[in-house]
Amino acid sequence: MNLDDLAAFAAVAEARSFRGAAYVRGVAASSLSDAVRRLERELDVRLLHRTTRSVTPTAAGQRLLERLTPALREVRGALDAINAEGESPVGSLRLNVPTIVARVLLPPLIGPFLARHPGIRLEVVAEDRLIDVLAAGFDAGVRYDEHLEADMISVRLGPVTQRFAVAGTPAYLERHGVPAHPADLVRHSCIGHRFASGLVAQWSFERGSEVINVAPGSRLLASTLDLELQAALDGVGLIYSFADYLAEPLADGRLVEVLTDWSTAFPGPRLYYADRRQLPAPLRAFVAFLRERHG
Incomplete structure (x- = not known):
């Protein structure tokens, strides 16, 4: 029996998807489908329930998967041990x-x-x-x-350690003033970040024992760091991001950091x-x- 076919079945059963397993293994989904069909013919038993929306192991498929997973892990471990030599x-x-x-x-x-x-x-x-x-x-x-x-x-x-920094262009700060406290941000144009989950990032500040989380109104909301940085450089508003990411424009003066006494390091x-x-x-x-x- 072909070990590759067994590994293909295990990958599909764990991913609950031919497409997902194909992405993980770096092969075509059709090749995994062929491998599972070949295995089912050889064993004369259905291993997977297939619908247009899902792929789930049958009772026999689940039993095989439970026995197969540690065995395949041992095989991979043996090959890695040889590789390590x-x-x-x-x-x-x-x-x-x-x-x-x-x-x-x-x-x-x-x-x-x-x-x-x-x-x-x-x-x-x-x-x-x-x-x-x-x-x-x-x-x-x-x-x-x-x-x-x-x-x-x-x-x-x-x-x-790293830290977050708030920054804006000299021209923007001259027009709108320099915030002295996180509460002042509600009067500023801010550039927000939306995560892939849909959540909008809060701006968090800490000074001594005082912790403040701000959800500033965003004139621009984006999900890519480069777009947010370019908007800040164009004077759209204040950006809140990793200080490492802003290091170059802060060093050459294109951006000026504000609220520095509220910026706290984190691991x-x-x-x-x-x-x-x-x-x-x-x-x-x-x-x-x-x-x-x-x-």
């Missing part, structure tokens, strides 16, 4: 990261990492919605402390992954690379 790991590494991490923190890391490990193929998916990265077929994710799951292992990916992002006995070789190499850079 080589001088240079090979294989794919899939990461799910927030857009700010992809925009600011990952670029200085990717070139040196791939140069050191020419046998690794890296895929980075940047999005701000919170998903189960393992169920979605990723090897690891990048999150901030408040979104880290307790049963995961994490390693520092970027700076120890930087971390790479997190499942506690497994045998990590895939590409992920192990990336973890070692991060620990070497950040100590």
